[in-house]
Amino acid sequence: MNEEGQDPRRPLxxxxxxxxxxxxxxxxxxxxxxxxxxxxIGAHGMPVPDAAATIDAxxxxxxxxxxxxxxxxxxxxxxxMGDRWTLELLLAAAPHMSPYVNIEExxxxxxxxxxxxxLKGCTACYDLFVEFPLPTEEGIAAVAEAYAQVGMxxxxxxxxxxxxxxxxxxxxxxxxxxxxxxxxxPLGLPPWQETIERMRAILHNWQCDRTMVRPAVAPTIPxxxxxxxxxxxxxxxxxxxxxxxxxxxxxKPQAVAGARRYGRSLTAHVEHLGLLGPQFVAAHGVWLDGDxxxxxxxxxxxxxHNPASNMRLGNGVADAVGMLAAGINLAIGTDATxxxxxxxxxxxxxxxxxxxxxxxxxxxxxxxxxxxxxxxxSGSARALGFERIGRIAPGYAADIVFLDLDAPTLIPxxxxxxxxxxxxxxxxxxxxxxxxxxVVRERRLLTVDLPALAARASALRVAIDARSVASxxxxxxxxxxxxxxxxxxxxTEWHINRWCGCEREPG
Numbered sequence: 001m002n003e004e005g006q007d008p009r010r011p012l013x014x015x016x017x018x019x020x021x022x023x024x025x026x027x028x029x030x031x032x033x034x035x036x037x038x039x040x041i042g043a044h045g046m047p048v049p050d051a052a053a054t055i056d057a058x059x060x061x062x063x064x065x066x067x068x069x070x071x072x073x074x075x076x077x078x079x080x081m082g083d084r085w086t087l088e089l090l091l092a093a094a095p096h097m098s099p100y101v102n103i104e105e106x107x108x109x110x111x112x113x114x115x116x117x118x119l120k121g122c123t124a125c126y127d128l129f130v131e132f133p134l135p136t137e138e139g140i141a142a143v144a145e146a147y148a149q150v151g152m153x154x155x156x157x158x159x160x161x162x163x164x165x166x167x168x169x170x171x172x173x174x175x176x177x178x179x180x181x182x183x184x185x186p187l188g189l190p191p192w193q194e195t196i197e198r199m200r201a202i203l204h205n206w207q208c209d210r211t212m213v214r215p216a217v218a219p220t221i222p223x224x225x226x227x228x229x230x231x232x233x234x235x236x237x238x239x240x241x242x243x244x245x246x247x248x249x250x251x252k253p254q255a256v257a258g259a260r261r262y263g264r265s266l267t268a269h270v271e272h273l274g275l276l277g278p279q280f281v282a283a284h285g286v287w288l289d290g291d292x293x294x295x296x297x298x299x300x301x302x303x304x305h306n307p308a309s310n311m312r313l314g315n316g317v318a319d320a321v322g323m324l325a326a327g328i329n330l331a332i333g334t335d336a337t338x339x340x341x342x343x344x345x346x347x348x349x350x351x352x353x354x355x356x357x358x359x360x361x362x363x364x365x366x367x368x369x370x371x372x373x374x375x376x377x378s379g380s381a382r383a384l385g386f387e388r389i390g391r392i393a394p395g396y397a398a399d400i401v402f403l404d405l406d407a408p409t410l411i412p413x414x415x416x417x418x419x420x421x422x423x424x425x426x427x428x429x430x431x432x433x434x435x436x437x438x439v440v441r442e443r444r445l446l447t448v449d450l451p452a453l454a455a456r457a458s459a460l461r462v463a464i465d466a467r468s469v470a471s472x473x474x475x476x477x478x479x480x481x482x483x484x485x486x487x488x489x490x491x492t493e494w495h496i497n498r499w500c501g502c503e504r505e506p507g
Contacts (some may be wrong), residue, residue, distance in 0.1 A: 017062040023374075062401065063420060064401070065121065069379075071128070072159070082338065103138060104462050106139050119426070120345060120430075124389055125384075128220070140486045144208040153213065169257050172485055183474050221246065223257055244275060245280075245304075247284055253486045253489040254317070276301050280296075283304045284333075300327075303329045310341045330371075334358050345376060399493060406430035409425060
């Protein structure tokens with residue numbers, strides 16, 4: 001391929017690539033790009049401006065950059081630190097996994113994720129980055145700059161709460177002996193008004209180019225946020241015209257605790273607070289019932305479906321087919337490297353399809369490969385609020401992934417959408433273009449020195465572990481109690497089931 005394609009200001013024609021778009025397989029076409037935007041698609045050999053640089057894509061399958069609708073950039077320095085962890089154990093482990101105290105740790109963690117995603121065909125993400133106990137302008141700016149420097153689009157939504165885990169789950173604090181209640185007390189969070197003012201400053205002073213990196217608001221989990229805080233987040237999102245993203249009905253303990261606290265489902269309560277709308281994204285939604293789905297669909301909301309994480313944490317299998325039937329905009333995400341272990345969107349595609357099959361024996365009730373592919377491209381783009389990504393079509397940004405047709409996973413090329421969804425693992429990714437500029441070329445990331453990044457990440461992890469000894473000991477002490485209390489809560493009789501196990505849970 002021609003290095004001249006690096007300058008997005010120069011007209012560029014991509015010749016002869018096989019194109020797979022969210023709307024279907026287009027076959028071999030030519031694509032004309034100007035100023036980073038696709039301006040025309042036509043038959044192979046179509047006329048183009050004389051000054052256009054030429055990219056030979058004759059042995060490539062092209063698809064829109066995948067869009068990761070839900071991840072957590074702060075988790076990348078804590079990758080795979082737990083094995084048989086539930087969601088609640090993961091939340092309890094956060095203080096020793098990512099207690100970042102300086103800007104470099106935050107920047108490096110975000111850079112790791114951006115590098116991995118680009119190398120695996122993902123060109124945009126929704127990152128719910130955490131700074132404890134409060135978001136900071138400096139920290140979130142460093143995260144935004146990391147994505148911009150690596151060359152990836154992102155929505156950065158600082159994840160916020162005003163109640164810690166032990167307050168959020170009714171009865172959990174009371175289940176701990178007094179000395180452990182005292183041990184977790186320092187994990188309390190500041191008054192929500194302070195958090196809102198920090199977030200307001202971040203939104204007001206945003207410096208990054210919003211065509212590449214933009215902000216959003218993320219009250220982490222309704223149970224972890226007082227109603228007044230959720231309403232303040234809603235108002236902030238409206239004031240600055242940004243998205244709002246929260247974890248909704250991710251685990252059965254959340255669904256049960258929500259009904260007990262609010263006297264209605266979590267979704268009904270969030271609707272009551274006025275958060276639902278076209279810019280609202282619910283992460284996971286494993287324990288949504290039909291009424292919840294109808295509410296979300298009626299408001300034009302999105303669900304970021306994270307099948308690998310949902311199974312990894314034992315939360316079950318979300319009803320993606322039901323979500324689509326209810327009119328929800330379905331998006332797909334990887335979640336974090338602490339609960340999915342990688343940021344490979346191709347794996348997320350595969351799990352989204354395969355998990356649907358595990359829900360029952362009727363193929364007509366399984367999600368289709370084209371539906372999964374559309375969710376991970378145009379559906380996820382809509383969830384991020386980027387109107388002109390997620391398609392290979394005129395007027396859309398030239399965010400394009402080039403798959404090598406000589407790679408084993410594409411030999412022979414039979415049904416492109418099925419092969420990408422069910423069979424691709426990222427090893428076929430040869431080149432990745434964002435806004436008409438190559439950021440991955442011949443399987444090499446052009447914007448990051450990966451060996452240097454690896455060395456720095458290892459050194460930072462050693463320092464983080466050294467200062468987290470007390471936090472780790474506290475987690476080791478509370479983990480057995482959480483491991484007893486939350487699964488017991490999950491055994492509560494409930495009107496829907498999202499687990500696929502054939503055996504009954506032990507009583």
